[in-house]
Amino acid sequence: MILAVSSLKPPYPRYRGRFAPSPTGPLHAGSLASALGSWLDARSNQGSWLVRIEDLDVPRCIAGMDQRILAQLQACGLFWDGEVIWQSHQSKAYQSALETLYSDRQIYPCRCSRQQITSALSSQGKLRARNQEQVYPGTCRNGHVWQVQLPNNPSGSAWRLALKPEQQICFTDAEFGPQEQNLNGDVGDFVLRRADDVVAYQLAVVVDDTQQGITHIVRGADLLSNTARQIYLQRVLGYPTPHYRHLPLVLDPHGEKLSKQTQAIEINTASDAAVLQALQAAALHLGLSGLDGGQGQTIAAWLLEATHAWAARTKECSPTQN
Ligand SMILES: [Zn+2]
Incomplete structure (x- = not known):
């Protein structure tokens, strides 16, 4: 049997x-x-x-x-x-994930306003149409002075994920089939905690x-x-x-x-x-x-x-x- x-x-x-x-x-x-x-x-x-x-x-x-x-x-x-x-x-669990990312230097604070992002993109000739998602130009990526622990939200900053280069993500959706997205080119360093301290959906x-x-x-x-x-x-x-x-x-x-x-x-x-x-x-x-x-x-x-x-x-x- x-x-x-x-x-x-x-x-x-x-x-x-x-x-x-x-x-x-x-x-x-x-x-x-x-x-x-x-x-x-x-x-x-x-x-x-x-x-x-x-x-x-x-x-x-x-x-x-x-x-x-x-x-x-x-x-x-x-x-x-x-x-x-x-x-x-669930805020403790989110905080702990942010701390892990911070200790790996994978997130950084950003105080760019929407307008600053728009003008940075436009000076680089990278501004997209209004209804499209703008790719963050990475302005604040290198300005952070690293500390031992994730600092309390300094003066209302958003926290962005520092994407590693060439992140082409491929997966198969059971309904829509094979999918791929280049995160660097399509999304950029996305926000994980908003300036108002709300953890981002992602x-x-x-x-x-x-x-x-x-x-x-x-x-x-x-x-x-x-x-x-x-x-x-x-x-x-x-x-x-x-x-x-x-x-x-x-x-x-x-x-x-x-x-x-x-x-x-x-x-x-x-x-x-x-x-x-x-x-x-x-x-x-x-x-x-x-x-x-x-x-x-x-x-x-x-x-x-x-x-x-x-x-x-x-x-x-x-x-x-x-
Ligand atoms: Zn910024």
Whole structure:
């Protein structure tokens, strides 16, 4: 008799996925699709699914919205494993990562204003169009007098990561295939802690994913362009790199990403029938056709059917991970 030897191949016995909403508004069709996609990917791999509340950007967060999102997930039958974590409780972990980077001389303080960066770039003929990300010209890279320990934020500086030369980051996205980005040419030394002392998303997400033992990140395609920066940070901090799958975004009739900022409508969880309708729409968006629309079905039964459909879909279209 051959015993199961599946421990190194999918389904991943130690698969740990996550959903990481910001409490800036309730779940809408777009965020529900991300939640459902990551939940289905975890469940179809017999994995765990964790929830993290990304509440670092305090001015944009709405009081009580975290609890509302958690209640919406539960109403949709998307139950999570373990304790929910809040980024606002993680400051020690972020500080420790910054200290590690500082002792390796990989971050430096920068007090350049937006205007100073623009004029430095323009004098070098490197200013990009307004809607494009500007590449930091490295003005403050060599001015820092190194100390034994990371100094307290000196006079409202941002802290930037000093990129090593020629950082061409390549990875394979399970949905979008092979990706590459030249961080030096496309991004430049990016900020890890803002001048107002808020830890940047790129650092927080990498520290949290590692601390939570996340092996698979399934999230919206708007974050695809952030992934190379996060992989670079994982490498310099000695963290493992998880697998990535970016889900197609739900767009509004103008072709814009549905977001809380564009007043996307809150999903209706008033009845099981309404929840099934919202789940069915999210599943269709994720490319799961042929699911029973849920007439007379329980939410749990629908989710089980969707889990099987997801397993079949990802088996078909998954490129090999590198
Ligand atoms: Zn600077």
